[in-house]
Structure formats: structure tokens, C-alpha cells
Amino acid sequence: MNVAQSSSVSPDEPLFTRLPEPSQAPVTVVTPMMALPPSLTPKQLLTHLSADAWEEFIYEWVMGLKEAGYVDVVSMGGSNDRGADVAAFLTAQKTDGVWDCFQCKHYERALSPAVTFPEILKIHSAVAEQQYKVLPRRYVFVAPKIGASLVQLLAKPSALRSQFFAWAEKNKDRIVVEYQGGMLERALGLARVSDFSRFEAGNLDTILEQHATTPYHVRRFGTQLPDRPASEPTPPEPAPNEARYVQQLLDVYHEKWGCSPASPAEAKVHPRAGRNLQNQREAFYRAEQLRMFARDSVPPGTFESLQTAVYKGVVEVEEDDFTSGWARLKAVLAAAREMQLGNNVLVQVVDSDDRKGICHQLANEDRLTWVQGADR
The missing domain is CATH 3.40.91 (Restriction Endonuclease)
Incomplete structure (x- = not known):
């Protein structure tokens, strides 16, 4: 490192160990004791x-x-x-x-x-x-x-x-x-x-x-994160990596409106279930886009830490007694929107859809369940 070392070492040793216009109003001068020190580059x-x-x-x-x-x-x-x-x-x-x-x-x-x-x-x-x-x-x-x-x-x-x-x-x-x-x-x-x-x-x-x-x-x-790219359109049909959280939503729609729990197509044409399914999928994709943004912009584990914070903030709500899976879903999503996310650097760019989408990522891993006892 900073001091030259002897090279007489054994070869058997291991090698590897992102001007306003002048005002006529009175000006308050901040004294040096009150002024913040300039930030270092x-x-x-x-x-x-x-x-x-x-x-x-x-x-x-x-x-x-x-x-x-x-x-x-x-x-x-x-x-x-x-x-x-x-x-x-x-x-x-x-x-x-x-x-x-x-x-x-x-x-x-x-x-x-x-x-x-x-x-x-x-x-x-x-x-x-x-x-x-x-x-x-x-x-x-x-x-x-x-x-x-x-x-x-x-x-x-x-x-x-x-x-x-x-x-x-x-x-x-x-x-x-x-x-x-x-x-x-x-x-x-x-x-x-x-x-x-x-x-x-x-x-x-x-x-x-x-x-x-x-x-x-x-x-x-400690610099600001770069701008997130614009959201891409949500694919018209669920992809294989959406299977579990979409199934959980279908269980909710089946319980509330009688939609087939095995048919996303039937839920899509239902006037209320279809709109809700589209909203939830858009949120899921928004969170997936945040995951990819985090991969390229912040150290490994930062997004997972954010997921954990959301989970800890909503899991006790999810565990409460509700009259329906619809009520549980709505309560958890509301809790996610309102909770404090601590000092995770991604808080700079997180919006309400990201929070909802993270809940669906957690549901995709069966860490959250909307219809308790559903076996699909």
C-alpha cells in the first residue's frame, strides 16, 4: 500500500485475501457561527x-x-x-x-x-x-x-x-x-x-x-440519485414471474365478486375486478422497475432492505382479522402508502405505486397473503 514492502516473501503465501432579482425587503445576514459550512465536493x-x-x-x-x-x-x-x-x-x-x-x-x-x-x-x-x-x-x-x-x-x-x-x-x-x-x-x-x-x-x-x-x-x-427512467407500459398479459401474486388477486376477486379463480381473462372483463387487476399489475411493474434501477444505482442489498422495511411495516396489518381478502388487501396497501421508510437512500425516488408494487412482490413470494386459507 503506502509504504514499500519487501518482496522477499514466500511464493506459497496466498495472493488474494451518481439569481433572483434584487429585493427591497430587509435582508437578514447569517453570522459565520450560524452559517452552514460549505459542503465538500x-x-x-x-x-x-x-x-x-x-x-x-x-x-x-x-x-x-x-x-x-x-x-x-x-x-x-x-x-x-x-x-x-x-x-x-x-x-x-x-x-x-x-x-x-x-x-x-x-x-x-x-x-x-x-x-x-x-x-x-x-x-x-x-x-x-x-x-x-x-x-x-x-x-x-x-x-x-x-x-x-x-x-x-x-x-x-x-x-x-x-x-x-x-x-x-x-x-x-x-x-x-x-x-x-x-x-x-x-x-x-x-x-x-x-x-x-x-x-x-x-x-x-x-x-x-x-x-x-x-x-x-x-x-x-451522499449525492442525489439519478433520475429514474420513465415507466414502460405494462404487458397486456401476466408473465410467468407474476403467477403467484396474480393468483392471490384472483382469489380476492373470486371471494368478492365470484370471478373464476383460475381465469385472469374473466377478471379482466369484470368492470371492477378488471380495473383493479390492471392497477395492481402496473404497481408491480413499477416496483420491478425500481428493483432494476436500484441494481444499477445503489449498492447490492439496498432494494432488498427497502422490501424488508415495507414488509415489517405492513405484516402486522396483514395479520389482523378482516371480513374479506379485499378488505385485507386494501388495508395493507393503505399502510404501505402511509408508512415511514427510514433512511434508505431509495426513499429519494420511491412513489406510492412503488410501495403498492412492493406489497405485490411480497405476495408473489407468499410473504403476504390476501385471502387467508386460500390454497391456490
């Missing part, structure tokens, strides 16, 4: 992260690089990271195949060449000692601040190579203590035939722009 917040949190942020970013074609991304940081904090694999062979390496550095000062040279040596040593089978396709230094001298050097791979070997020669007496038993010679031998254009520095503005498209951005920076 995501870029400013990143400078205050710990080294571990910075690595987590980079892991989140790399996880979101869908266009890169990664089959897996792992965090490998630690005292024996062998020159790789976050590794992204392009094949199932992982570090035995094509892979990219992201080395995380979080310092108050801008990252300089002097900090990167030991890392370049470390990754060559790891491959020379077969701790990794091949060098990464890309080796990306990621830091909140990248010094101009390093940016310029990375833009000239031949100069980077030359300065790296000059550093190694100047510090040979010190680094040979870390790389004993011929390890230094083997690492430098590999470096002499290595393509130094693989080394680059991540651009923080680009990283933040790409991170904003991941499900982790809102939670990490």
Missing part, C-alpha cells in the same frame, strides 16, 4: 480518506469499468500485496492470463517518480519469482494527487525505463538487502526486456466521472 472528500478507504474507492471504480471486459476484480492489498492492490482479470486464468493492476497510493503530497520506482521493481520481482505468471497488461498508479514530473515521465516510457535503472543503480546497496538471493538481478533482468508503456497514472477527474455511474457513488459521497 467528491474530489475534496477523497483527499480525506484513509489509505484503506482509498483502496476501497478504487476497487469500486474498477468494478464499474464494464467496458473493460473484466471477468473478475479482486482486492489484493496488504503487507504482501506483491505490487498489486486491486487486480482486474480479463480471463478465467486471472494472473496467469491477461490482467490489469491498480496500485493505490494516498499521500498528502503529490505522487512522485521516487515513490513509483520501488513499486515498478516490486511487480517485476513478483513475476520473476513466479508469484504472478505474467506482468499485467496495464499497471495504473492511482492517487488523489499525481505530480507533474510523474505525469511527464509516464508519457515517455523510454525515459521512465532509463530513470528507473538509474534509481536502482543509485540505491543498489539498500534495495539488495530487500531482494536477496539473486532476486534483485532477476527482477532487473526482467525489467530490461519489459515494455514500460504499461505504466500509467489514473486521472482523478475521469475516475470520479466513471465512479458516478456505479452503484457505490451515492452511498460514498
Whole structure:
């Protein structure tokens, strides 16, 4: 991570561990003691992260690089990271195949060449000692601040190579203590035939722009969720994944109006059941759309947490005695519309149809039942 570690480690150790017009009215001036402090931008917040949190942020970013074609991304940081904090694999062979390496550095000062040279040596040593089978396709230094001298050097791979070997020669007496038993010679031998254009520095503005498209951005920076896409039309006929909650509704209509419990078509033509069925299906699809929105916009488990909150808020209503399944359905949906949903980030975009639809998702899993004792 932030302090260069010895590469003299056993290859048997495990590798992986989103101006008013002027007024004539009196103006109230807020004193500095009363004024709220200005909020920090995501870029400013990143400078205050710990080294571990910075690595987590980079892991989140790399996880979101869908266009890169990664089959897996792992965090490998630690005292024996062998020159790789976050590794992204392009094949199932992982570090035995094509892979990219992201080395995380979080310092108050801008990252300089002097900090990167030991890392370049470390990754060559790891491959020379077969701790990794091949060098990464890309080796990306990621830091909140990248010094101009390093940016310029990375833009000239031949100069980077030359300065790296000059550093190694100047510090040979010190680094040979870390790389004993011929390890230094083997690492430098590999470096002499290595393509130094693989080394680059991540651009923080680009990283933040790409991170904003991941499900982790809102939670990490407290930003607003993106706008939800417009609702798509509800399919005219129920799909197989609607079977159970639709059947529960048919049981309600059978009990209340005598509609066939086995025929959605009969319920559709009933003047009241048909309208209700359409409304409930639209709500179900609205909630399904929220589920998909959550998958792409917030961390895993956020939507499921919202479902659980709705369930806990309505289950005691569902358990009450009612004269009919219709009365129970109406009471539960009303409770869902009125309940407080806590501090789940999705509350920003949830509407009343989402709440109703979540109830039908729960009914689809038999966690809620409208006609008690119905066996269909």
C-alpha cells in the first residue's frame, strides 16, 4: 500500500485475501457561527480518506469499468500485496492470463517518480519469482494527487525505463538487502526486456466521472440519485414471474365478486375486478422497475432492505382479522402508502405505486397473503 514492502516473501503465501432579482425587503445576514459550512465536493472528500478507504474507492471504480471486459476484480492489498492492490482479470486464468493492476497510493503530497520506482521493481520481482505468471497488461498508479514530473515521465516510457535503472543503480546497496538471493538481478533482468508503456497514472477527474455511474457513488459521497427512467407500459398479459401474486388477486376477486379463480381473462372483463387487476399489475411493474434501477444505482442489498422495511411495516396489518381478502388487501396497501421508510437512500425516488408494487412482490413470494386459507 503506502509504504514499500519487501518482496522477499514466500511464493506459497496466498495472493488474494451518481439569481433572483434584487429585493427591497430587509435582508437578514447569517453570522459565520450560524452559517452552514460549505459542503465538500467528491474530489475534496477523497483527499480525506484513509489509505484503506482509498483502496476501497478504487476497487469500486474498477468494478464499474464494464467496458473493460473484466471477468473478475479482486482486492489484493496488504503487507504482501506483491505490487498489486486491486487486480482486474480479463480471463478465467486471472494472473496467469491477461490482467490489469491498480496500485493505490494516498499521500498528502503529490505522487512522485521516487515513490513509483520501488513499486515498478516490486511487480517485476513478483513475476520473476513466479508469484504472478505474467506482468499485467496495464499497471495504473492511482492517487488523489499525481505530480507533474510523474505525469511527464509516464508519457515517455523510454525515459521512465532509463530513470528507473538509474534509481536502482543509485540505491543498489539498500534495495539488495530487500531482494536477496539473486532476486534483485532477476527482477532487473526482467525489467530490461519489459515494455514500460504499461505504466500509467489514473486521472482523478475521469475516475470520479466513471465512479458516478456505479452503484457505490451515492452511498460514498451522499449525492442525489439519478433520475429514474420513465415507466414502460405494462404487458397486456401476466408473465410467468407474476403467477403467484396474480393468483392471490384472483382469489380476492373470486371471494368478492365470484370471478373464476383460475381465469385472469374473466377478471379482466369484470368492470371492477378488471380495473383493479390492471392497477395492481402496473404497481408491480413499477416496483420491478425500481428493483432494476436500484441494481444499477445503489449498492447490492439496498432494494432488498427497502422490501424488508415495507414488509415489517405492513405484516402486522396483514395479520389482523378482516371480513374479506379485499378488505385485507386494501388495508395493507393503505399502510404501505402511509408508512415511514427510514433512511434508505431509495426513499429519494420511491412513489406510492412503488410501495403498492412492493406489497405485490411480497405476495408473489407468499410473504403476504390476501385471502387467508386460500390454497391456490
